[in-house]
Amino acid sequence: MQDVQTKLDSAFLRDVGLNLQAAIPLEQLPETLRQQLHQACPQAADFRQLLLFGNGGPRFWQAAQTHMEANANLTNAQEAHPLDQFSITMVEQFIRDELGAEASYLFLYPGSFTLNLQSLGSLLAWHQNSPLMIGIHPEFGLWSAYRVLVLCNSNFASSLPLQQRSAEQKSVSICVACQTRACVQACPANAMDHAGFHLDRCWQYRSQEESMCRVRCVARLACPVGTEHRYSDEQIHYHYAQSLVFMRK
Structure with missing residues (x-):
């Protein structure tokens, strides 16, 4: 206890x-x-x-x-x-x-x-x-x-940061700092632009029979952050097959 x-x-x-x-x-x-x-x-x-x-x-x-x-x-x-x-x-x-x-x-x-x-x-x-x-x-x-x-009703030590980060630190974002914007460039549906993410473009492309993104996301795979932790192809295909079913509903 x-x-x-x-x-x-x-x-x-x-x-x-x-x-x-x-x-x-x-x-x-x-x-x-x-x-x-x-x-x-x-x-x-x-x-x-x-x-x-x-x-x-x-x-x-x-x-x-x-x-x-x-x-x-x-x-x-x-x-x-x-x-x-x-x-x-x-x-x-x-x-x-x-x-x-x-x-x-x-x-x-x-x-x-x-x-x-x-x-x-x-x-x-x-x-x-x-x-x-x-x-x-x-x-x-x-x-x-x-x-x-x-x-x-546990009594673990709090995992929250002890001090609030400064406004400057809070403004630093991995994606904002990214110079290549590899995910945006790689997306075959052109689903991302200055206006944000366009789900309709994503879905329209994914639902095509010959889509490269039916059981994976090409843009996600292009991201250079944490590539050594990438899921296996089997896991990626599982999740994206599930999401495709959900989107169709």
Whole structure:
């Protein structure tokens, strides 16, 4: 049972690819986010912290595939969101092992509650805006994702920066500082320009039978940040096939 403040840094979760880990005391949330949380989930009043977990790089996919193969007899082949279920299973095991079987917690994501994960990522310096309208991580580039957000009565040390960054530091953006704009140049749909990201152009191109972006994003692959952490082709194809189905709906 946890009784002192320690940094949230689980070797078990890192080993299954959930290498982005943060604890945020609810009292330290910006007022707007705290109000949004309590409005979306009134039960938040019963908890002390938000725990946010994500993956950076390809290890998460490898661990999930290994887990699903080893537990094939227990896994529903028709499971709509196997990666979500894997994430939840791993975080639940971590909570039980770290905090005890009687630990009190409530999953917000994946789940029925809505909270802006990118806003939390920005607080933790995990997220900057990119022309592709997906977050870019300073280390992992475009190869990271939020996996689990859970309310918990834990007592981890806060993962939020101790001091507010200066206005000058806040204005520095990986993408703004980028000289090549490789993603913009590579996009075969010309979906990005000075006016922003044009989803209609992206979808119109992706939906074509001969599109190069049906099961990958050419622009995303062109980004020079964090290329050593790029997902495998198998993982990329999986995610983009899923997104294509979603866009068609």
